[in-house]
Amino acid sequence: MPRPRTHDLEHLMDVTESLAVDHGPAAITVRALSESTGMSNGAIYHAxxxxxxxxGHVWVRxxxxFLQTQRAAVDAAFADAEGGSEGALGAIVAAADAPAQFLLDAPTSGRFxxxxxxxxxxxxxxxxxxxxAALxxxxxxxxxxxxxxARSLWDRADASAVDAVRDCVVELPAALLLRGRREPDAAVRARLAAAVRAVAVIEPPAPTVGAGSSQTQTKGRR
Incomplete structure (x- = not known):
């Protein structure tokens, strides 16, 4: 069986996103996708x-x-700043704000x-x-x-510093924006930025003796 054309696969993945967002993940069935796109069941399984x-492929896409949006926001924050801690703080705020921006730029993919x-x-x-593996x-x-x-703000890459950044970039947006399914309006984004700055200005505790293995492991992921 020949592989479906690239644009057909992209359309199929677009429809998959829409089904999940409009009707829930359970609505994603091969039969429903075949009826919506005209692509045969066999072609979908073949691809x-x-x-x-x-x-999973749609999720990775x-x-x-989203990661491209986030990386661009972080790069722009660093480029706009003159360096130092304020530039690093701005980059962390930009990374945390990326889910809101992505929901505005690509609402279906964001909701998916x-x-x-x-x-x-x-x-x-x-x-x-x-x-x-891709996931x-x-x-x-x-x-x-x-x-x-973490390196830009504290010149550190140990587990404690990386976890603090994760709190700012993942946990706070999840709590203030994503879990509540709030609309990414200006007020929500302003509260998120304020919360991120409040957390990020507190340097995490220095690694304790015996934590070197965690620090080395984290640095090795760069």
């Missing part, structure tokens, strides 16, 4: 291996789009990432190994960003 392979849990995909028995590799990309931000 992605399984339903989980398709949904959306995540990479909130609708489908990556952990469920990784736990699926029928997900292709290549797709599972897992997203952690490495995020850790590299956390290390970059």
């Amino acid at each position: 992605f291996g399984s339903r989980s392979g398709l949904v 959306a995540a990479h789009r 990432l909130l609708s489908v849990r990556r952990a469920d995909l990784l736990g699926a028995a029928d997900i292709p190994a290549e797709t599972a 897992g590799d997203l952690d490495r990309v995020l850790v590299e960003l956390f290390v970059r931000l």
